[in-house]
Amino acid sequence: MKKKLIGLLCILAFISCNNKSSETETVDVVLIGGGIMSVTLANMLHELDPNLTMVTYERLEAVGMESSAALNNAGTGHAALCELNYTPELSDGSIDIHKAVEVNESFEVSKQFWSYLVANHKISSASKFINPTSHMSFVIGEKDSEYLKKRFLALQKHPLFTGMEFTEDSELIKQWAPLIMKERDSRQKIAATKIDIGTDVNFGALTEELASNMEKSSNMRIEFNHEVINIKRNKDATWRVTVKDLKNNILKSIHSKFVFIGAGGATLPLLEKTNIPEARGYGGFPVSGEWLVCNNPDIIAQHAAKVYGNDYPNAFKT
Structure with missing residues (x-):
């Protein structure tokens, strides 16, 4: 028993040393994911209320690198003109x-x-x-x-x-x-x-444009190489969001009035962490495909x- 306890303390010490914690920050809105959905919402909210403070967390090193990237979606301006x-x-x-x-x-x-x-x-x-x-x-x-x-x-x-x-x-x-x-x-x-x-529509280019506009405001910022690992509701209905700085291996605790999850494939697991009733009953399944790209100008x-x-x-x- 004593050996197990010592081993547990060593593990906790290792975790503590390798996941440094930072002081809590408070913002109005946390947006998860640096894709077209998050940057669009951030721009809309800023137009409605320029005083809102917002931070977007993206686990990669730039915006629009996954589903929003031009070669990762059909690029169709979906208006039901052709979608049967x-x-x-x-x-x-x-x-x-x-x-x-x-x-x-x-x-x-x-x-x-x-x-x-x-x-x-x-x-x-x-x-x-x-x-x-x-x-x-x-x-x-x-x-x-x-x-x-x-x-x-x-x-x-x-x-x-x-x-x-x-x-x-x-x-x-x-x-x-x-x-x-x-x-x-x-x-x-x-x-x-x-x-x-x-x-x-080149959603990747649009995402970059919207992200660039966000950088012009002192009330909006995007944190790259940051991954949200937990979301918990506080007693006053605000949220505590735990974020990991992937480069520096630091955990951050963020207080926010509102949270938007636009994290692609990670959206459902994060939604379940919120424990809100609306998250129940949702499921996910993989969708795959193969893009055939032509670079022949004559074709x-x-x-x-x-x-x-x-x-x-x-x-x-x-």
């Missing part, structure tokens, strides 16, 4: 566009906010991170072609989707997106929609659209 999962076919055969309208309206708000920041010289030219790109939906087979036509007709009733085109003409689709028609069987039943008000010149399709039959029925 936002418009399910109901049991009666009708198309539910409720979610599509909601998503489109939300993206319009995002564009308005970015426009405001550009107009007020808080971030640089919009073309650095967002550019117009046609959005297309492309389907194969009789059933999905019928679905796509009904989707098109339903969306046309709403002004947010004005300008969308529908066709089953393979030659017209070839003009819209030549590469997806190359060597395709002419007997195959296909259909497509196209709308030219879609956008391509790149033949394709200038975001094309979304259907991976399996009847995917959009509910």
